[in-house]
Amino acid sequence: MSETITRRLPAWALRTNGAVVLIFLYAPIILLVVFSFSASRIPGQWGGFTSEWYATLFDDSRLQRTISVSVKVALVSTLLATVLGTMSALALERFKFRGRKVFDALLYLPIIIPDVTMAVMMLMFFSQAFDLLDSVFGIGLSKGFATIVVSHVAFNIAFVSVVVRARIAGMDATLEQAASDLYATRWQAFRFVTLPLIAPGVLGGALLAITLSLDDVVVTQFVAGPGSTTLPVYVFSLIRKGVTPTINAVSVIMLVASLILVAGSVGLQRANASRGRQQLRTPGGTS
Amino acid sequence: MSVGIAEAKRERSERRRGFLLALPSFAYMVLFFAVPLIIVLVYSFATRTSTGSTALSDWNLDAYRKLGEPIVRNVVVRSVILALVTTVICLVVAYPFAWFCAHQRPTIRNLLLIAVMIPFWTNFLVRNYAWRILLSNGGPISSFTEAIGLGETNILFTKTAVVIGLVYAYLPFMILPLYASIDRLDRRLIEAGRDLYGSGSQTFRRIVLPLTMPGVIAGSILVFVPSMGAYVTPELLGGGKETLLGSYIVTQFLTARNWPVGASLSFVLMAVMLVSTIVYFRSGGKNL
Numbered sequence: 001m002s003e004t005i006t007r008r009l010p011a012w013a014l015r016t017n018g019a020v021v022l023i024f025l026y027a028p029i030i031l032l033v034v035f036s037f038s039a040s041r042i043p044g045q046w047g048g049f050t051s052e053w054y055a056t057l058f059d060d061s062r063l064q065r066t067i068s069v070s071v072k073v074a075l076v077s078t079l080l081a082t083v084l085g086t087m088s089a090l091a092l093e094r095f096k097f098r099g100r101k102v103f104d105a106l107l108y109l110p111i112i113i114p115d116v117t118m119a120v121m122m123l124m125f126f127s128q129a130f131d132l133l134d135s136v137f138g139i140g141l142s143k144g145f146a147t148i149v150v151s152h153v154a155f156n157i158a159f160v161s162v163v164v165r166a167r168i169a170g171m172d173a174t175l176e177q178a179a180s181d182l183y184a185t186r187w188q189a190f191r192f193v194t195l196p197l198i199a200p201g202v203l204g205g206a207l208l209a210i211t212l213s214l215d216d217v218v219v220t221q222f223v224a225g226p227g228s229t230t231l232p233v234y235v236f237s238l239i240r241k242g243v244t245p246t247i248n249a250v251s252v253i254m255l256v257a258s259l260i261l262v263a264g265s266v267g268l269q270r271a272n273a274s275r276g277r278q279q280l281r282t283p284g285g286t287s
Numbered sequence: 288m289s290v291g292i293a294e295a296k297r298e299r300s301e302r303r304r305g306f307l308l309a310l311p312s313f314a315y316m317v318l319f320f321a322v323p324l325i326i327v328l329v330y331s332f333a334t335r336t337s338t339g340s341t342a343l344s345d346w347n348l349d350a351y352r353k354l355g356e357p358i359v360r361n362v363v364v365r366s367v368i369l370a371l372v373t374t375v376i377c378l379v380v381a382y383p384f385a386w387f388c389a390h391q392r393p394t395i396r397n398l399l400l401i402a403v404m405i406p407f408w409t410n411f412l413v414r415n416y417a418w419r420i421l422l423s424n425g426g427p428i429s430s431f432t433e434a435i436g437l438g439e440t441n442i443l444f445t446k447t448a449v450v451i452g453l454v455y456a457y458l459p460f461m462i463l464p465l466y467a468s469i470d471r472l473d474r475r476l477i478e479a480g481r482d483l484y485g486s487g488s489q490t491f492r493r494i495v496l497p498l499t500m501p502g503v504i505a506g507s508i509l510v511f512v513p514s515m516g517a518y519v520t521p522e523l524l525g526g527g528k529e530t531l532l533g534s535y536i537v538t539q540f541l542t543a544r545n546w547p548v549g550a551s552l553s554f555v556l557m558a559v560m561l562v563s564t565i566v567y568f569r570s571g572g573k574n575l
Contacts, residue, residue, distance in 0.1 A: 013383070014386065017387065018388075025458070027421075028421055044425060095304060097306035098302070103309055106321060112512070112561075113557060115513075115518065116533045116537065121323035124327055214410065215412070222541075232410070240523070251410075251413045
């Protein structure tokens with residue numbers, strides 16, 4: 001411990017700051033849950049306990065439709081982004097090929113690009129592409145489910161790829177060589193050695209992708225069609241019109257969904273750590 | 288020599304395998320990311336016609352020139368100031384917190400880091416909405432300040448509310464890189480500084496701060512860039528009263544239908560992001 005510094009910067013100041021930060025981070029979330037059970041019609045005031053607002057959710061068909069769109073978009077885009085992201089991670093970490101550097105740079109951009117810019121890009125692209133398809137082939141397309149999925153995959157490939165690459169970089173390449181020394185075909189080496197080893201990274205990437213897909217408001221708002229809106233975009237438009245106790249209840253449901261995903265990723269990290277130790281004892285013991 | 292040929296052949300087939308493996312996502316990223324990016328660039332040089340559509344035939348810098356006009360300039364300046372204030376507050380709060388984390392026992396340290404990560408994973412819209420409820424008139428914070436005799440606070444739909452929301456949204460982005468660089472700091476250097484009769488503040492300024500600079504820069508970029516382009520937070524907590532860059536761009540596309548100006552502003556926003564990233568890598572940072 002560096003007592004020299006802690007003597008100067010009093011320990012109690014650091015501890016107070018720590019407590020304030022934690023309260024700042026968690027109080028809003030906890031209070032939101034509390035107020036979702038308040039009987040008052042004004043969302044920020046306490047008026048006794050009720051679960052009435054959750055009951056109203058089940059009657060709202062518009063809400064249910066947007067939930068189902070959100071879930072479908074998240075699942076389809078995550079599946080596509082996970083497959084494509086994992087393939088690019090393997091290519092970038094394990095192979096040299098022409099255009100590798102360009103591809104690497106291209107995969108960094110979606111991570112750092114502002115939401116609004118990405119949204120603008122996708123809107124302009126689809127409107128141009130649809131105009132082109134209409135005038136050349138006479139195919140009339142419009143924005144909807146597919147455009148949302150395509151846009152989500154476009155930013156999620158990069159995130160999956162980064163997570164999987166970190167996993168591959170920390171992996172022992174000699175295990176794959178050992179497999180090929182033992183006359184495993186390339187496919188067998190991949191299927192029985194590489195894939196089980198990178199699986200936690202792939203799963204972690206998929207969890208991140210699903211979280212980002214369920215989080216997105218800005219890009220989706222730009223590429224959604226009239227009939228296909230996701231839950232966050234719908235809730236966002238509701239909040240702008242005015243807050244209601246029902247929105248409190250919807251928010252808590254979204255909160256619970258994201259907390260389940262967090263629990264998944266934290267659990268994955270821990271399982272990951274313990275499995276790593278196990279592999280040291282019995283190399284290749286996974287199947 | 289035949290070994291050399293076989294080797295070259297093997298290497299060529301390896302390269303082809305790598306290329307084929309990368310091809311599907313490479314093609315996807317070119318079609319659905321690089322091409323849209325180029326379209327935005329092309330549009331930023333186009334002209335808006337009187338009907339609200341965009342004429343591509345006449346290339347000019349009008350859209351960029353419009354950025355110098357007072358209305359747009361005010362929006363940009365306001366966004367930069369708000370993003371700077373957010374970044375400085377995050378830095379001042381996060382540095383001692385990251386320091387505190389780095390000096391705990393491993394178990395507590397991990398718990399604290401997970402506690403910082405959880406809000407980062409929870410739904411972004413919900414986190415902003417929570418503040419809308421907290422800050423509302425007659426809401427929890429207002430009732431609290433009234434109860435302790437400070438009177439009602441009406442900060443919803445002000446710049447303060449936007450800054451609170453932005454700090455809340457991006458604080459983890461500041462804490463995590465700071466923690467990483469403080470954790471890497473060699474404690475013996477601090478002791479050496481003290482042994483050489485450096486005061487606490489001298490040791491901090493001359494040793495600790497320079498050594499943790501990569502974390503400071505990384506955290507600042509990770510907070511500043513999204514704050515600059517923020518859209519959801521200013522809309523929900525600022526009430527759209529004072530337009531910021533993100534909202535202004537969205538308006539250009541969804542209501543004003545002035546695509547060239549929207550495109551040029553998006554491009555400026557991205558340029559800010561790219562320059563900051565390059566600054567970060569130049570300053571010795573390795574990963575974002």
